[in-house]
């Protein structure tokens with residue numbers, strides 16, 4: 001939002017997803033709408049302005065220290081998507097022309113709204129199993 005942090009993403013995929021997990025709701029204000037970008041395909045500028053938190057045993061979240069904009073969610077320790085960035089669609093200059101392909105943690109979504117369209121919908125259990133995440137004691 002303030003421009004202290006910027007990025008360039010290459011080889012951008014055309015599909016994106018939505019996460020309804022409670023942590024994304026708390027972090028993003030509602031569902032997190034994001035596109036996956038492999039670490040090798042993104043260059044961040046202004047990293048000295050980035051704050052990060054290890055938000056779970058397997059992932060971190062980052063934001064701009066100057067304005068608070070969310071910058072990424074990233075798997076750090078396990079899973080098929082390890083080290084990929086999940087970058088919110090809202091911080092791309094142009095997020096047009098993409099395809100909405102998947103919603104995850106659908107059983108955590110508030111019942112007062114729903115995204116329309118024909119795409120994959122995974123519950124929490126289906127999501128954890130799909131991405132190879134093991135939650136101890138959960």
Ligand SMILES: [Zn+2]
Pocket residue numbers: 019020021022023024025032105
């Ligand atoms: Zn989430």
Ligand SMILES: [Zn+2]
Pocket residue numbers: 001002003004005064065066067068069
């Ligand atoms: Zn900022």
